[in-house]
Amino acid sequence: MAAGLVLIGIGPGGIGGMTSDAISAAKDADYRRYEAYTALWSQEDLESLEGEIGEIRKVMRPEVEAPVELLALAKTHSVALLVVGDPLQATTHVDLQLQALEAGVQCTVIHGVAITGLVTGAVGLSNYRFGRQTTLTYPYGGWIATSPLEVIAVNRIQGLHTLALLDLDPTGEGVGGQKPMQPKDAADAMERMALKLSETLGELPKDSNFDLMKIEACNKITKDFAELMVVLCSDMGTPEQSITYLSIEELANAENGRLHCIIIPSEPSDVELSALSRWSKK
Numbered sequence: 001m002a003a004g005l006v007l008i009g010i011g012p013g014g015i016g017g018m019t020s021d022a023i024s025a026a027k028d029a030d031y032r033r034y035e036a037y038t039a040l041w042s043q044e045d046l047e048s049l050e051g052e053i054g055e056i057r058k059v060m061r062p063e064v065e066a067p068v069e070l071l072a073l074a075k076t077h078s079v080a081l082l083v084v085g086d087p088l089q090a091t092t093h094v095d096l097q098l099q100a101l102e103a104g105v106q107c108t109v110i111h112g113v114a115i116t117g118l119v120t121g122a123v124g125l126s127n128y129r130f131g132r133q134t135t136l137t138y139p140y141g142g143w144i145a146t147s148p149l150e151v152i153a154v155n156r157i158q159g160l161h162t163l164a165l166l167d168l169d170p171t172g173e174g175v176g177g178q179k180p181m182q183p184k185d186a187a188d189a190m191e192r193m194a195l196k197l198s199e200t201l202g203e204l205p206k207d208s209n210f211d212l213m214k215i216e217a218c219n220k221i222t223k224d225f226a227e228l229m230v231v232l233c234s235d236m237g238t239p240e241q242s243i244t245y246l247s248i249e250e251l252a253n254a255e256n257g258r259l260h261c262i263i264i265p266s267e268p269s270d271v272e273l274s275a276l277s278r279w280s281k282k
Contacts, residue, residue: 001028001078005071005100007087008080009112012237013259014045015052022110027053029080031073037061038092039084039115040168040178042258045238049082056082067096074105086114115261116163119233123243123263124275131160136181136189136262137167146200149193150218152264157217162264180259183232187252191225198222231263231279245279 006025011017026032026049034046036058041049050056063070064081073079087093087109100107120127134151148164155162166181181189197218204218205211221228228248234257235241244254251262268276 001025001030002106003074003076003078004106004108005074005096006078006080006108006110007093007097008082008110009086009114010041010049010082010084011113012085012115012118013041013235014238015049017113017237019110019112022112023053025110026080026082028078030077031079032056032082033059033063033070033079034082035059035064035084035093037064037169037178038090040180040259041084061092064092064096067099070096071100071103071105074100074107075103083112086112089114089116113237115165115236118237119163119261119263120161122236122241123231123233124278125161125231125263125265125268125272129159129161129266129272131155131158131162133163133165135165135167136186138170138181138185139189139192140171144189144192144196146193146197149190149197149221150214153217153221154214156221156264156266157213159266161266164262164264166260166262182256183251183254183260184256186260186262187248190248194222194225229265231265231276232260233263234258234260236261243279244281245276246281250281 006029008022008026010022032054034056037060070079083093097107116133120130132151132155134148136148137145152162166186168178168180170179171177201215201218204215206215226249230246230248230251232244232246232251232254240257242257246254265276
């Protein structure tokens with residue numbers, strides 16, 4: 001391969017989810033780096049991949065957001081950056097692409113299966129009815145951000161479903177020590193958000209029609225929080241994949257998996273309701 005940077009999407013987990021182009025490009029690169037802070041493969045799958053394509057070195061947030069070493073190496077060698085899912089799903093990697101262009105480094109992309117496309121079809125909800133997605137974060141330093149629940153509330157009042165990704169990093173620093181958020185953590189985070197949002201509704205701006213709609217949406221979701229239904233999607237795209245349609249209360253007691261995301265449906269259509277019933281615990 002010619003010198004340059006190749007952003008390679010390696011899919012949700014396991015060599016079987018990679019394209020042949022992705023495997024070939026990774027194998028042919030002089031150096032392979034695995035971006036390990038926006039999403040993760042299991043250690044077992046990563047070791048299998050390394051046995052297939054050659055040595056892989058893990059890089060974290062600082063090396064990708066300030067890619068001095070990465071781009072210097074790519075000026076004279078072929079460097080593959082392996083990214084879980086699709087390599088351009090995160091703004092971080094788009095920014096890396098732009099930094100490579102500015103530095104005069106050739107940057108190519110090999111796309112992979114992303115969770116955002118995989119999960120909607122697998123669950124059976126209409127892709128056209130998804131609104132803005134969000135991420136449920138750990139309460140860094142005790143601070144509870146209510147913005148994820150606000151996104152969910154606004155989507156629901158507009159008849160839109162929400163995909164909520166779950167945080168991987170309790171520190172928020174992206175330098176290691178990843179601990180993927182589990183269902184119990186997610187349920188606890190959302191309950192704390194609902195409590196705080198109910199106490200701070202009066203502080204939300206009221207300057208536009210959108211602001212007023214948002215207040216109505218947030219008021220409704222906090223009042224109806226105990227009845228909220230969600231879809232727990234675990235280890236999607238892997239042999240361990242599991243989907244469960246359950247209440248927010250049941251989410252707190254859901255069995256642990258490795259990596260999870262949650263869909264919070266709006267009022268489902270008849271077809272969507274039939275699709276969701278397949279995953280019900282009842």
